[in-house]
Amino acid sequence: MWREVEKTRINEFNYEKIIGLLGEEGLMEDAVTAFMEMKSFGLCLSLEVYNSIIHGYARNGKFDDALFYLNQMREMNLSPGSDTYDGLIEAYGKCRMYDEMAMCLKKMELDGCSPDRCTYNLLIQEYAQGGLLTKMERVYQSMRTKRMTLQSSTLISMLEAYANFGIVEKMEKILRRAWNSKITVKEDLVRKLAGVYIENYMFSRLHDLAVDLTCRTGRTDFVWCLHLLSHACLLSRRGMDTVVREMEDAKVCWNITVANIILLAYLKMKDFTRLRILLSKLQESRVEPDIVTFGILFDAEEIGFDGKKCLEMWRKTGQLYKRVEMNTDPLVVSAFGKGKLPQKL
The missing domain is CATH 1.25.40 (Serine Threonine Protein Phosphatase 5, Tetratricopeptide repeat)
Incomplete structure (x- = not known):
């Protein structure tokens, strides 16, 4: 019905938006149908379109389907960007598939796509939420070496991770950095920090x-x-x-x-x-x-x-x-x- 109203609506921009919205809602069958329609109309399949499909499947935990379209990108001579891999890394983290997350990072580097500031922040956040402090700190040191800045949400994730494990010295160091950066620390997290001090009689x-x-x-x-x-x-x-x-x-x-x-x-x-x-x-x-x-x-x-x-x-x-x-x-x-x-x- 949408197409029949006006033929000029059939273009890359509109399909990009539609597939993106369907992917965000997890309506992957509809998203793929729209994707196939783009092919049938001879429209250019952009990086944004593939990202929407790959991320949509990944968010639903359907990683085989996500990787299928990732491989299809390469066959189309379309190079995945850091955004492509970031979506996969985030989805692996939410599913607590940390080995797969590390493999995705290696694959990203092998494909000649260098992890950027967003990638490193995302890795730290996912490792922090999973309680993998050694991996979190390793990525943090890599960021410092590359002189990349931490996002506010990343600092908060690190602060909460140290609080969860009661590591007072590192918790205080990150807290001081958050205060100095004028980052808002929510009351529930401050309560957790206070609880750590109480447990340690401080x-x-x-x-x-x-x-x-x-x-x-x-x-x-x-x-x-x-x-x-x-x-x-x-x-x-x-x-x-x-x-x-x-x-x-x-x-x-x-x-x-x-x-x-x-x-x-x-x-x-x-x-x-x-x-x-x-x-x-x-x-x-x-x-x-x-x-x-x-x-x-x-x-x-x-x-x-x-x-x-x-x-x-x-x-x-x-x-x-x-x-x-x-x-x-x-x-x-x-x-x-x-x-x-x-x-x-």
């Missing part, structure tokens, strides 16, 4: 992380959490008091995460006086206890704290009759543990 680094984040996002609830958690894990009353004063000066309202961080620190210090005072002030601060708060109270009772008044107050305010939820930031639980509450329940 609590002062949480403060450094918060300072770096402040320059980029301002003092969000998450930033306050990191500041406070850093001092609380080090059991520094002075540090916690300083953060609390800064929050008051900034007119920041408390939430249950802030309260529980301080309560957990007092529990670790066995400072029952401050623990009792803060528990009694929760209602005044309009902060409702969550399951972590109850756990703190029960853990404190295990070591001699008298929590009857607190429980009575929660009973009067109806807290004991509500559905108790977990509203504390998960990093707090990672830092201090779950306590004995599960056994109590």
